[in-house]
Amino acid sequence: MRTLDVARLSGYSAQQVRDLERLGVLPPAARSDNGYRSYTQLHVRALRAYRGLAAAVGPVEARELLPRLRTGTLAEAAAEANAVHARLARERDEVLRALRALRVIEAEAHTAGVEREGDAMTITELAGALGVRASTLRFWEREGLLHPERVTSLRARRYAPAAVGEARIVAALRAAGYGIAAVREVMDSLHRPDGPRDTRRILDARLDRIAERSVALLHAGTDLAAVVTAGHTPR
Known part of the structure; x- marks a missing residue:
């Protein structure tokens, strides 16, 4: 998908999509030989997960939290998600x-x-x-x-x-x-x-x-799980 496609599906602007990728909230997009970004459905789900997290804990904390959930181990990600619910x-x-x-x-x-x-x-x-x-x-x-x-x-x-x-x-x-x-x-x-x-x-x-x-966090749950488990296998 192109940047505009992801923006349309997620409700963000194209510039916001690029900014959130730069901040590490989104997984890096593949690049074609001519430099154009190529996104997948996982990027759309990451944006939806970010929206729910931002509503639950605020955009600043969400920008810090989602990269950790995305790149950490499953155990670490589960612990951090549980901590948000507990808070x-x-x-x-x-x-x-x-x-x-x-x-x-x-x-x-x-x-x-x-x-x-x-x-x-x-x-x-x-x-x-x-x-x-x-x-x-x-x-x-x-x-x-x-x-x-x-x-x-x-x-x-x-x-x-x-x-x-x-x-x-x-x-x-x-x-x-x-x-x-x-x-x-x-x-x-x-x-x-x-x-x-x-x-x-x-x-x-x-x-x-x-x-x-709390409801926003629940709505983000399925997308958040998809982002967290991408590329991981439980130990």
Whole structure:
């Protein structure tokens, strides 16, 4: 097939096809004696796989990931593909935990809850639970997004259940691409009448976006498998 044929079948422009080949996303095209490129159906499938990956993880990461999937061993490719699915599942779980935390915050606005000592977390424990660095939590605190308690003579931080819940919401909003100022505005509104409703709308939209990314990855599955297995035999 010619470049224009591949472009028509894949939905990309001819220049995009050439650029993605140059970046290693596509297998190198055969060249005729006069220098014209000659493509196969595998190149079309690689472009479709790239489209799905780009929708799932973003175009920059997809451009780095697909060449590794294409040139690595089957075991390596399978592990990387599984990691993308696992990441999307983890992002979804983080948003669901943030929604549960939001419900707790709403309940505490109407009833005075009694905190149990075992519910508190240290900064190390909370950072591990959220998958962020302790320095990130300190930064959020400096920006007024979190309000931990400080205990002991060393002024070690202690995150009570309410602070843990707020941290989960902050983490979900930051993962959704919200800047510090926007997150601060959301967090400041949580205890206003309409604040939780607006926050829930943001988190629900985040869930919908993760679902769209997951479906895009599923759509790419058959083409991705064809690209990965081309030229390989399982060990």
